[in-house]
Amino acid sequence: MRAEYVTSNIAIAEGAMASGLKFFAGYPITPTSDILEYLAEELPKRGGVVIQLEDEIASINAVIGASWAGAKAMTATSSPGYSLMVEALSFAIITETPLVVVYVMRAGPSTGVPTRSCQYDVFQVRYGSHGNYELPVLVPWSAQEAFDLTVKAFNVSEMLRVPTVILSDAMLAHTWEKVIIRNPSELKIISRRKPEVPPQEYMPFKPGEDLVPPMACFGDGYKVMVESLTHDERGYYSPTTEVQERMIRRLVEKVRRNSRLIIDYETYFTSSAEYIFFAYGSTARSVYALVKELRREGIRAGLYRPKALWPFDEGGLKKIASEAKRVFVVENNVGLMYKEVAQVLRDKEVISVGIIDLDVPSPDRIKEVISEWL
Amino acid sequence: MRREIIIAGRGGQGILLLGHVIGVAAAKFSNYYVTGTESYSAETRGGDSKAEIIVADSAEELGYMKVREADVAVFMYGDQLVKYSRLVKQGAVVFADSTFVTEVPEEGWVLKLAPYTKIAETELGTPRVANMVALGHLVGVTKLLSTEAVEKAIEHVVKKSWVELNKKAFRRGLGLASN
Numbered sequence: 414m415r416a417e418y419v420t421s422n423i424a425i426a427e428g429a430m431a432s433g434l435k436f437f438a439g440y441p442i443t444p445t446s447d448i449l450e451y452l453a454e455e456l457p458k459r460g461g462v463v464i465q466l467e468d469e470i471a472s473i474n475a476v477i478g479a480s481w482a483g484a485k486a487m488t489a490t491s492s493p494g495y496s497l498m499v500e501a502l503s504f505a506i507i508t509e510t511p512l513v514v515v516y517v518m519r520a521g522p523s524t525g526v527p528t529r530s531c532q533y534d535v536f537q538v539r540y541g542s543h544g545n546y547e548l549p550v551l552v553p554w555s556a557q558e559a560f561d562l563t564v565k566a567f568n569v570s571e572m573l574r575v576p577t578v579i580l581s582d583a584m585l586a587h588t589w590e591k592v593i594i595r596n597p598s599e600l601k602i603i604s605r606r607k608p609e610v611p612p613q614e615y616m617p618f619k620p621g622e623d624l625v626p627p628m629a630c631f632g633d634g635y636k637v638m639v640e641s642l643t644h645d646e647r648g649y650y651s652p653t654t655e656v657q658e659r660m661i662r663r664l665v666e667k668v669r670r671n672s673r674l675i676i677d678y679e680t681y682f683t684s685s686a687e688y689i690f691f692a693y694g695s696t697a698r699s700v701y702a703l704v705k706e707l708r709r710e711g712i713r714a715g716l717y718r719p720k721a722l723w724p725f726d727e728g729g730l731k732k733i734a735s736e737a738k739r740v741f742v743v744e745n746n747v748g749l750m751y752k753e754v755a756q757v758l759r760d761k762e763v764i765s766v767g768i769i770d771l772d773v774p775s776p777d778r779i780k781e782v783i784s785e786w787l
Numbered sequence: 788m789r790r791e792i793i794i795a796g797r798g799g800q801g802i803l804l805l806g807h808v809i810g811v812a813a814a815k816f817s818n819y820y821v822t823g824t825e826s827y828s829a830e831t832r833g834g835d836s837k838a839e840i841i842v843a844d845s846a847e848e849l850g851y852m853k854v855r856e857a858d859v860a861v862f863m864y865g866d867q868l869v870k871y872s873r874l875v876k877q878g879a880v881v882f883a884d885s886t887f888v889t890e891v892p893e894e895g896w897v898l899k900l901a902p903y904t905k906i907a908e909t910e911l912g913t914p915r916v917a918n919m920v921a922l923g924h925l926v927g928v929t930k931l932l933s934t935e936a937v938e939k940a941i942e943h944v945v946k947k948s949w950v951e952l953n954k955k956a957f958r959r960g961l962g963l964a965s966n
Contacts, residue, residue: 418810701851702851
């Protein structure tokens with residue numbers, strides 16, 4: 414364990430190495446490139462491989478290959494790069510390939526303001542790929558949490574055999590903070606379950622009770638199938654409604670039923686709060702400061718902050734907001750997660766506080782917008 | 788305890804390094820929690836350069852990542868003093884390099900002026916360590932960090948061949964506090 418003064422990007426790189434990262438492939442893109450640069454220096458010293466490829470498509474495909482070779486693998490990109498990765502991500506979902514994608518949001522659409530921040534891609538990250546699936550997305554609000562949630566992202570990805578995303582933003586990416594970097598021996602590190610049956614009995618997509626199939630990788634001595642067509646438990650193409658339904662439902666249910674492994678949140682001053690603020694990532698930092706200010710002014714405000722954006726934590730949010738008079742959803746976009754919150758809290762007055770700021774909405778700006786509802 | 792610090796000047800004056808040394812000294816070599824943000828223009832010389840650092844006893848106290856009401860400010864150039872004075876609260880301790888800062892508006896600050904660049908140039912042989920003279924002045928007056936923590940941070944951050952000169956400049960700055 415050691416204390417360092419690092420950015421969230423570096424904290425993510427350190428968290429990945431602590432989790433046992435063995436392969437990283439990426440293509441430079443602002444504001445994410447320093448993850449690639451840092452890992453290129455550090456990962457080889459720890460026996461891992463870093464490769465810069467010709468683009469994001471090649472990068473995520475290389476990561477999929479590395480994962481099937483048995484390595485814990487990761488790539489890192491930002492908004493336009495993720496657009497290029499979504500096709501291969503869909504392949505990773507159907508083939509149940511554990512991997513981690515670091516997604517640092519930057520202001521788009523398209524090249525927009527490449528160096529600056531936003532929270533525009535909270536739906537794209539979840540729904541950008543084709544198909545019907547669940548995709549865990551973790552959303553840190555500090556450099557320390559970037560480290561901690563990276564460890565968690567690897568664990569979730571390995572446990573559930575599902576690509577997992579760490580969703581950061583340009584503001585967090587280059588904010589320096591104190592981070593306690595733990596050694597692997599101080600962390601709970603989970604690796605994918607291997608088959609326990611002899612090779613002749615192994616069926617590559619036959620799930621365990623947790624709905625996750627044990628994973629044999631190339632070289633493990635088992636027959637390995639990496640099939641992107643709809644497949645049965647043996648991994649054979651089966652274009653029937655019955656197999657399709659079984660496969661789709663399992664891909665979704667393995668994440669939903671195990672969502673307690675993913676979902677986590679923090680609350681601040683929410684007991685007896687009249688006004689609940691919903692905020693995530695860097696914006697939650699501003700809301701936290703505002704909530705403290707409002708409390709000092711005698712206004713009963715509280716903050717609910719999800720650490721996992723997807724799957725969406727309906728239960729936790731309902732519980733925390735049950736007594737609230739009004740719920741404000743504050744985000745650095747025109748109001749995206751607002752839709753999700755409003756749908757869950759149908760009997761509440763939910764107000765969208767969408768603020769566009771190339772850094773992060775300031776507490777003063779948020780206060781200005783919400784003051785008419787207090 | 789929670790302190791907001793803003794450091795601003797022109798590109799090339801070592802603004803970001805000064806901020807980084809404070810961050811490392813506070814986070815790695817003291818028991819504080821720190822948030823630091825930086826902004827700079829595309830030019831390597833002459834543009835705007837700013838470091839914002841928040842130092843607190845606990846991670847909880849950090850909150851919003853940017854400076855709203857600085858308790859401590861360092862201005863290495865006049866233009867940036869004018870531009871960012873709105874972020875400095877009344878009663879703040881404000882350090883300014885009098886080599887370049889000739890006019891200071893009446894803002895109710897506790898003003899600490901010294902010619903950091905001139906001192907660096909004439910006494911230490913190069914204007915490049917003016918930032919460390921300013922850092923010494925800041926630490927000497929505010930006692931925000933220990934001398935040991937800052938010197939360790941300089942050793943940690945600065946290129947080896949420059950460590951001694953930077954430490955010397957820092958100590959020269961400390962001396963300004965007793966004037």
